[in-house]
Amino acid sequence: MQVGLDFDNTIACYDLVYRAIVDEKDVVPSGTPANKTAIRDFLRAAGREDEWTELQGYVYSEGMTYARPYPGVADFIATCRSLSIDVSIISHRTRHPYAGPKVDLHAAARSWLESHAIVTDGESTLTHDLIHFEVTKSDKLGRIADRSCRWFVDDLPEFLSDPGFPASTRRILFDPHNLHADGSESDTFHRLDSWDRIKTHILDEVNSK
Numbered sequence: 001m002q003v004g005l006d007f008d009n010t011i012a013c014y015d016l017v018y019r020a021i022v023d024e025k026d027v028v029p030s031g032t033p034a035n036k037t038a039i040r041d042f043l044r045a046a047g048r049e050d051e052w053t054e055l056q057g058y059v060y061s062e063g064m065t066y067a068r069p070y071p072g073v074a075d076f077i078a079t080c081r082s083l084s085i086d087v088s089i090i091s092h093r094t095r096h097p098y099a100g101p102k103v104d105l106h107a108a109a110r111s112w113l114e115s116h117a118i119v120t121d122g123e124s125t126l127t128h129d130l131i132h133f134e135v136t137k138s139d140k141l142g143r144i145a146d147r148s149c150r151w152f153v154d155d156l157p158e159f160l161s162d163p164g165f166p167a168s169t170r171r172i173l174f175d176p177h178n179l180h181a182d183g184s185e186s187d188t189f190h191r192l193d194s195w196d197r198i199k200t201h202i203l204d205e206v207n208s209k
């Protein structure tokens with residue numbers, strides 16, 4: 001049995017990165033709400049789209065210093081490993097930012113996974129061969145199919161609703177801020193707001209077999 005996990009905004013939480021951008025970088029007024037939408041909307045409205053594009057490169061490289069794993073994700077991985085449920089990370093991330101310094105965004109994510117002990121050589125964590133950074137959405141869908149994931153967890157309803165999504169994979173929407181509606185039909189996705197709930201959901205299904 002295999003469970004696939006998205007990376008950005010599913011494992012890695014960027015809330016503190018946006019907080020640091022508002023507090024420490026001189027790009028938006030200090031009262032700007034510390035989230036992606038507010039910062040992007042401010043820069044767009046000010047005709048500074050290029051700065052927003054460059055800022056995205058910062059968020060997914062150097063800015064990752066401020067990113068934190070969502071609570072419960074390490075425990076989820078450890079629990080799956082202890083029950084012989086295979087876990088892999090399957091993410092869509094460009095290799096380099098669209099603007100700004102040409103850093104390796106895949107290497108930045110891998111090094112973040114090591115620094116937060118999600119990738120180690122221990123038995124309750126992951127190894128690098130289980131981490132897949134794909135450069136297109138269709139490659140990500142292909143990888144989920146290749147690995148025959150029984151479940152896939154992602155923060156984007158539009159990705160989980162993609163017509164190309166493998167039909168045999170059960171889809172879980174990770175929605176920690178309760179921003180989205182439940183899946184419109186039972187064959188789309190199951191929406192859950194924490195890793196503890198995702199763990200319970202998957203284990204209930206495993207145990208009901």
Ligand SMILES: [Mg+2]
Pocket residue numbers: 006007008009010154155156
């Ligand atoms: Mg994501």
